[in-house]
Structures are given as structure tokens and as C-alpha cells.
Amino acid sequence: EAGVAQSPRYKIIEKRQSVAFWCNPISGHATLYWYQQILGQGPKLLIQFQNNGVVDDSQLPKDRFSAERLKGVDSTLKIQPAKLEDSAVYLCASSLGRDDSPLHFGNGTRLTVT
Amino acid sequence: GQNIDQPTEMTATEGAIVQINCTYQTSGFNGLFWYQQHAGEAPTFLSYNVLDGLEEKGRFSSFLSRSKGYSYLLLKELQMKDSASYLCAVRPTGTASKLTFGTGTRLQVTL
Numbered sequence: 001e002a003g004v005a006q007s008p009r010y011k012i013i014e015k016r017q018s019v020a021f022w023c024n025p026i027s028g029h030a031t032l033y034w035y036q037q038i039l040g041q042g043p044k045l046l047i048q049f050q051n052n053g054v055v056d057d058s059q060l061p062k063d064r065f066s067a068e069r070l071k072g073v074d075s076t077l078k079i080q081p082a083k084l085e086d087s088a089v090y091l092c093a094s095s096l097g098r099d100d101s102p103l104h105f106g107n108g109t110r111l112t113v114t
Numbered sequence: 115g116q117n118i119d120q121p122t123e124m125t126a127t128e129g130a131i132v133q134i135n136c137t138y139q140t141s142g143f144n145g146l147f148w149y150q151q152h153a154g155e156a157p158t159f160l161s162y163n164v165l166d167g168l169e170e171k172g173r174f175s176s177f178l179s180r181s182k183g184y185s186y187l188l189l190k191e192l193q194m195k196d197s198a199s200y201l202c203a204v205r206p207t208g209t210a211s212k213l214t215f216g217t218g219t220r221l222q223v224t225l
Contacts, residue, residue: 031211042118042201042215043157056212091156097211099144100164105156 004106018080025094035091118216142207149201
């Protein structure tokens, strides 16, 4: 099966600029996650979707971050305006949503904010 | 909330056995996962435990003790390609399947 697709692979922007990331999950996976992974740390959940509805966005900095999954398949994550501390890898993952279902991750987008 | 602890770094010799420990505190528990992450790559799923005991999968095994809030990942017959970070992740109850990750253990395999 095709894996989770993400683009772009790398992005460099200046602080206060905006940026958007795209994710296409594994076909049939209703649950989609965006994680932020800062160098040397484990992934931290930003937002979780079940189909096109938000399940958990408690750790999403909503003053600058937004995400959508309009048709319950692809998703975009946006940062506006970016800060230096947003430099990280943004990982998209999907799963079947069962208790025993692992998360399958995409290769991520490495964001550098200068 | 959840608290997950793992050693930051470990070093082991090719061909040896290494055990990576993970302790966790969580308000509810619905499974523990181990992931492998090579530098610059995405995490890949290794194992899942929800009941006490040992799960074996080839050279990798994972153990869980729910009463102690403890798990370990055992890697046998180490190979150079096993040099990576190993992430312990907990699925709390009532969370609709999300995972909370530890900071990871960076394993270096030497000759």
C-alpha cells in the first residue's frame, strides 16, 4: 500500500512569513494527525482529525497555527506568522483509529525559520 | 496527563543484546508502542503491547508490565543499521487513538 505522502520535504522561511504543509494519508485511514518534532525530542501532537472533524487540538497554538481536512482525506497545516521556535519537523500520520492500530508516519517537512 | 521517561543515549557493540527501558505514568492506559527513527527519517512502527508480557518479533522483543508502568525493547544480534532513535509511546484511554511519545533513546551500535 502507498504510504503517507507529505510535501514539501524542506522549507526555509523568514520569521513572520507564512507557510503551509500538505498531507495525503493512507487510503482508508479515517484518522489523521499532525505532530511537531523539535530536534532531539519526541513528536508532539498538534491536532488530530477523525474524517473531517477535529478530535483533539488542545496543543495547537491557535493564534498562529491552523489545520483543515475539508473532504476527510487530504489535510493542510498552516503557520502564520512563523516564529523562530517553530523550526522543527512537521510529521503527518494516519491510522485506522482502532485501539491496536499503529500510526503510520510520512517523511515529514523540515521547517527552518530564520 | 502523561509522563514518559527513557534514557537519552545508549551505546552497544555489533552482535550484542541491548535493552532500552521506558517508564510511564498516565491517567489511563490503552497500549504501548515502540517506534524506530533513523536520523532524518520518519518513525516506523516496531511493536505494540497492551497486556502484560513479552511480544517477540524477529530480533526485536517488547515487554510490558502495566502494574509497574514499565516497558522495555530488547534488540538481539545488533547490526550497524540498528543505530537509530527508539521512541516509546503510550496510548491513553479515552483519547480516540492518539499516541503520546517519550523523548526517545538514541542508540549507537559500534564495531
